[in-house]
Amino acid sequence: MGALQTLFKRYLRKNLPSYLAGTACLLATNYLSVTIPGQIGAAVDVLTTPEKLSAIQPFVFNIAWMGVAVVVVRSLSRVLFFNPGRDVEYRIRRDLFANLLHLPPAFYATQNRGDIISRASSDITWVRALIGFGGLQSINLVFALSLTLWKMGSISWVLTGITLAPIIVGTVIVQGSIRSWYPMMKKNQEYLADISEHVLESLNGVTTIQGFQAGSAFIRELKLRNKTWFDNNIQLKLVQSSILPLVALAGATSVFLLLYFGGPLLENGTLTVGNIATFIALLAALVPYMRSLGWMLSTWQSGRAAADRVLELLDAEPDHPEGTNGQHLSEGVVPNIKVSGLSFAYPDDPDNNILEDISLDLPAGETLGVFGKTGSGKSTLLRVLSRMYAPKRGMITVDGIDICDLDIYGWRRKLSTVPQRPFLFSDSVKSNIALGDSDDQERLDKAVSLASLTQDLPALPDGLDTIVGERGIMLSGGQRQRVALARGLYQGGELILLDDVLSAVDHENEQRLVKALNNFHERSQPSCLIVSNRISAFRHADQIVVLDNGRVVQRGTHGQLIEEVGLYQDAYLAQKEAGNTDGTAPASSTSSQEAKNG
């Protein structure tokens, strides 16, 4: 079954009555539109016989009520056809978004985000256009075309053949070239995207552009891209504007043929003058329909392509190995985690194991440190633990249950994650921390203070209510990281996962935070997993594992590891030497780029 049929079946059924009623109104509209001119003609005929002028009354009355009726049925037919399209658009978009929210990172890793957004916006619009306007036009066209053809044929099939030939040829040409527009239109979109890209990059780099006075180089580049777009677009416009009126020209050619060959046919008695006049009127009526036929066919075509793309997203499967009835852990109980022989590769590169035979225990209430260089697999370990990526069965158990069998939503409620890349929504600081949760002021204050965010509040125009702008643009990199940290702490889960976030706070506050994490949870001591390449983060860890190339190469406590020759000791000595000293936070832009490799 084609994507379009699937969508129709899934979404349109509810609107079928509306379409049927719309079709009835459309029929009525068409009937009235054809009847009114006849009534006007009859009324005008009355005017030529002055003695019986009162005979005009019924015609006048008919024209007037039919006019009023047209207002009603025409409005209704359009509303009944167009509004279901809007409703379907709404429901498809709603379901699409809901599905997107549940798709795993593995899905997003293989998809271009711009493409996803264009499917959710412009492709859905195409489907809607097809369902609403397209539906109306299609039905209209079928009625009108078959009626006209039947009328023409009943006069003379020969003449119909002769006169239709140019119109058919013209329509085929138009249809063919409309198809050839698509590559050009696509290119046009690409060139526009090139312009956007350049503009965005200039805006993001405006400090450098002004500081280094490089404005003219950037203006030159914009002009270049503008010109590329212009040159392509003017070509497109040339094709478009010369092709579309071609149908009218074809119609005129038909009339020409009629005038040219009509004489002999009239002479040998096959046709009457009236026939010829009717034929001309029918041809004139046909031309606008043929014009919209070209558009219709292309709407169907792009609607079908769009439907394919929409359905693909709509039916993409979330990665839930536990099925519909995953196991729930008891609320408020800190879990015991056991990792045994964990090997893991990302789905898009299955031969490249990022984690190799990792075994570790995280008993309830303990703090585990994971140390390693960039690319050692630290962040991947966290992602597997939070099941952003599901491991193979039998490698990780939580309180004895395989992590793959846990209800995913229940499991994540137990986590407080602070990812390395601090993503903020364009909302207030407060909403970014509580994520729309009902305001628990006390919890909020605690999280804010633990994340050392208190120091930043005076500098923010509205304190916690400051709107942070797109991706938190109003905040500095460090502030962004501290908000993300506060968000994780606010969540108050039983397992705290910190991915290299301690660099967001200065050393004084770092120690305060590490200590506080140990007695943060009100009911019981949460477990804590800290990933970092900063030795200072591990001083209070119960156990530390050192990762290198996805393998555990060392394990022990801070005290043990600094005595043992190896990566940990090297880093310890180097960091003691260079020691980051002051109270500033590093830029997020730098660490966010590492998030992928980490």
Place this chain on the structure above:
Amino acid sequence: MDKSNRHESFFREVLQLKRLWPFIRTDQWVLWVALLVTPLISMLALTQPYLIKVAIDDHFSKGDFTGLSEVAWMYLGVALGSYVLSVGYALGLSWAGMRMLVRLREWLYERVLSLPLSFFDKRPAGVLLTRLTNDIDALGEVIGAGIVTIVLDILMVAGCLGAMLYLDVELTILMLMCSPILIGLIELVRRQLKNLYLTIRDSIAAVNAYLSEQIDGVEIIQLFGGEDRAEAQFDVRNLKFRNASMESNIYDSLMFALVDGLSSVFIAMLLWYGSGQMGEWLGFEGIQVQSAGLMVAFIDYLNRLLTPVRDISQKMSVIQRALAAVSKIFGLVDEQEPMNLDGVDVPPSKGHIRLSNVRFAYSEQADDVIKGIDLEIKPGQVVAIVGSSGSGKTTLTRILDRSYTGYRGSITLDGVELSTCSIPSLRKQVVAVRQDLQIFSRSLRFNVLLENPDVSIEQAQKAAELTCADGFIGRLGWDKVLRERGGDLSVGEGQLLTFARTMAIDANIVILDEATASVDSVTEAKIQQAIENIFIHKTVIVIAHRLSTIQQADIIVVLEKGRVVEQGSHGELLTLNGRYAELVEAGKAAVG
């Protein structure tokens, strides 16, 4: 557009479009030609029915076929002529319209790039991007479907009215008497539609913005179990869009159908009145139109007059879109003046900077963030600024390169007051490396030289060597085109690249907002080396994050809440055993 504007007359609003005039002026001849060609096109279109009438009346009806083929050929010729004219017309208007877009975009881009840097702090790049792309693209149809069509429609309505008056004054007056009903109804619908269009535009923008942001942050939503909340939030926006669209469908359909249907009612009135029956019924002596031809012609003109009125709702959405775009684009223009580039030219300087009692606030209402700073920096010195975040470090350096204007107190560069210097000449002397690495998706050569004509590739190579960037540049080649935001460089390499950029130009004063990133020890060493080399060659003000950087500084300034609390060399400050010593201790203690 605010609410008070919403009820302004359509005409007054359309006048806003005149701000586009400077961008179309050079091509205005196209508009004039288009206005002249249109009557020609309609004339040719009207010739076609006439030729058919001739063919039927003079040839088919009379059975006289001599000369019929000439009429037929003439018909084809007229059709061809009108085809050529309409293609030229459409193409010409597109051409002029696109040229306007190109000019407007280039003008606005140049203007935005010359706005003061403080302006960008408050504006998300996304919003400015929309002004420069979507909003400008929305003006694409304004020339063709907008201005020219409006003028033509007005001419059409006026022409038809004139012809009707010529045919029969009394009938025309009758029609004019009926017209307020139609105009009133249309105006009512139009008002509704206008607000709805605004709602639709805003709500679809909200739908798309929300969608794209949630997709970007989908991992966070999943980690924190916010799926249901996001769905509900999305539904609010999606529903608002749907409802507004549906409502506008109703008015749209009504507008279209009203004109269509009411024209029949008007025709019925005409016929009734024209036949004298209306007068008879209402008891007055009206005219009696005897000529069927006159009535047919009158009805024909009436229909032609109403067509542009009927299609107004379609055109209105184009115009409304354009008007909204114009008001946003020029709203941006009106909001902020470009930087004032006038001032004293700063001569090449070794860099002697003196700050006395410098104070600064972001706005007049806000509290000072810099609260009286005195500092002297001698040529060639390295000054390190330390302090916790929010202490004013970055703000202070941004005053120095005049990213922020409006300081109080005095800052002099070689004795010249900073606020009197021309910004371009100042920035030749003072250059800043900020924490966010601004790397462009262009070649390495471009990224280092930034097409500065004063810098040769040899200089760039030398700068790269000094800043340890020659390693990866040599490996990738100067012509290597980088991915977006330097995606194919490591963070450390990106940092070295910006150092190289800074060393390549002639500025003698460098502001270094050192980025601390998690980099491996090899890169760390390279960055250290690069910074030391910069220290040797330039006067440097550095916001320092590394203990080693600070030790080499001539002066260390400890800032606290916009004030200098300590100042001196590393050794001096340690002996002082104050705030600085505390910071150093914390660093050491943390490692351990």
